[in-house]
Amino acid sequence: MATPTPALSQVRTCPRCGLTNTTEALRCDCGYDFTTGKIERSYTNERISRTAFSLNGIGTKFYGQRDFHADGSYITTQWLVFLYLPLIPLRSLRVVYDGPGDQHSFIGLGSSSRYAVYERSRPNRKQVLYTYAYIALVSIWTYQVIAVGTSLFPHALDTIASVWLVFIACMVPLPTPWIMRYIAARKAQR
Numbered sequence: 750m751a752t753p754t755p756a757l758s759q760v761r762t763c764p765r766c767g768l769t770n771t772t773e774a775l776r777c778d779c780g781y782d783f784t785t786g787k788i789e790r791s792y793t794n795e796r797i798s799r800t801a802f803s804l805n806g807i808g809t810k811f812y813g814q815r816d817f818h819a820d821g822s823y824i825t826t827q828w829l830v831f832l833y834l835p836l837i838p839l840r841s842l843r844v845v846y847d848g849p850g851d852q853h854s855f856i857g858l859g860s861s862s863r864y865a866v867y868e869r870s871r872p873n874r875k876q877v878l879y880t881y882a883y884i885a886l887v888s889i890w891t892y893q894v895i896a897v898g899t900s901l902f903p904h905a906l907d908t909i910a911s912v913w914l915v916f917i918a919c920m921v922p923l924p925t926p927w928i929m930r931y932i933a934a935r936k937a938q939r
Contacts, residue, residue, distance in 0.1 A: 766820050779820055780865075801862055806833040811844075811862065813876045814930050817937035821845050822867055826876050835880055838872035883926060891919045 760769050763777035765788065776782050782789045801811045810830045814823045822845045828835035844864035898905045898915050905911050 801827055803830055803833070807831055809839065810835070811864075812880055813873075813926075815873070815876050815879075815933065816843075817934045818843075819937060822865075823934075824873050824876060825864075826872050826880070828880075834884065838877045838880075841870050841873040841876065842866050843868040843870075886925075887922050890922050894918045 759772050761772055761774075761783070762769055763779060763781050763783075765781040766777060766779040768777055768779065770777055770783075775784060776789060780788050801809045803810050808830060809827055810833070811825045812828050812835050813826050816824045822843050824841055824843055826841045827839045829837040829839060842864070844866050847863040847865050894915060898918070902911075905915060
């Protein structure tokens with residue numbers, strides 16, 4: 750027997766994601782709460798807590814954000830990290846950030862995060878390639894700044910002020926991912 754379709758007067762559309770819900774629904778699948786008008790936790794999304802956990806930079810961590818959707822979700826890749834450097838990609842997930850995770854570490858600097866996971870897949874090749882390219886860019890840039898700086902100015906690292914200048918010059922490529930992410934997220938909202 751077929752399930753009856755609710756009449757048009759018995760449904761409401763979520764203002765956040767556009768999903769049609771029954772009038773009895775208190776919360777949309779995306780997490781929008783109809784009674785308060787705020788975004789809450791979704792009842793339907795799988796929650797993964799502490800999927801990415803590192804202690805003193807050793808463990809797993811999420812790096813990268815790409816393929817943004819209008820609902821705020823994006824693809825990120827979970828990496829095996831050593832000293833915060835991504836070494837081996839483990840998997841990619843379509844997620845929405847859900848806040849900081851529980852802190853159970855008493856030794857060192859531990860961190861974890863919670864995400865609403867919409868989809869799991871093999872590591873996204875493009876994201877893996879871009880992550881490795883970014884690490885190569887920062888490494889080569891830093892080496893070149895120090896090599897050129899010390900060859901042109903042999904006493905470039907003799908004073909604290911000159912060390913700060915070299916340090917700042919080494920930091921120039923660091924905001925690149927955040928700028929690219931901002932541009933991609935803006936395009937997804939249009």
